[in-house]
Amino acid sequence: MQRNTKIILSVIGGVFLLMMLAIGGVVWYVAQNAEGWVERGKEREAEGRTAGESMNSRGCVDHAVADYRKDRGPISVISHRLWLKGCLQTAEHDYSFCPKITSEGAFDQVRELLASQTAFCESRGLGYDQNCQQLAEQAHEFCFNAAQH
Numbered sequence: 404m405q406r407n408t409k410i411i412l413s414v415i416g417g418v419f420l421l422m423m424l425a426i427g428g429v430v431w432y433v434a435q436n437a438e439g440w441v442e443r444g445k446e447r448e449a450e451g452r453t454a455g456e457s458m459n460s461r462g463c464v465d466h467a468v469a470d471y472r473k474d475r476g477p478i479s480v481i482s483h484r485l486w487l488k489g490c491l492q493t494a495e496h497d498y499s500f501c502p503k504i505t506s507e508g509a510f511d512q513v514r515e516l517l518a519s520q521t522a523f524c525e526s527r528g529l530g531y532d533q534n535c536q537q538l539a540e541q542a543h544e545f546c547f548n549a550a551q552h
Contacts, residue, residue, distance in 0.1 A: 447482050451489025459497040463490035464542050468527050471538060480534040484541045491545040501546035516543065 455463055467487040471480060502519035506512045523539035524532055 444481070444485050447485040448489035451486035451491075452493045453489075454486075455490035455493035458490065459495040460491050460545065461497045461500050463487055463494045464500055464538075466490070467538055467541075468529070468535070471535065472529075475532075475534060477534060480537050484537050487538060487541045488545075491542070498546060500542060502543060519543070 451463070454466070458466070464487065467483050467490065470486070471483045474483075500523075502516065502522075504512050504515050504519075506515050520536050520539035520543065521531065523542065524530060524535035527535070529535040
């Protein structure tokens with residue numbers, strides 16, 4: 404085998420080994436902390452249920468978005484989403500923020516739903532914020548689950 408080939412294979416092997424170590428580290432970290440994260444998620448949802456007892460569903464959405472504005476980020480949005488889920492469970496129902504899906508076909512309905520999620524965030528001054536989209540998904544989940552009952 405040529406010297407250049409040996410060098411290239413050694414570099415590839417080293418990169419592969421580093422990637423495996425990094426993946427192992429992430430798995431270990433998640434395993435060590437998962438219980439606390441789940442517990443904190445349950446607490447946030449319970450906090451939302453308590454807050455929802457004195458709000459309507461529109462108030463829950465507005466409060467969750469206001470909290471999100473203060474603490475944006477991919478991790479914090481999970482906390483805000485769990486709070487919103489809990490709040491919507493106990494709040495007085497107000498469907499005024501729910502989108503009206505008028506399309507017939509499944510593809511068109513999905514496209515209309517995605518557009519309404521973008522509109523949800525734009526109407527609150529958050530444009531195409533991907534994390535805001537998660538709050539919109541939670542709010543719309545409430546709308547469509549409530550419509551089935």
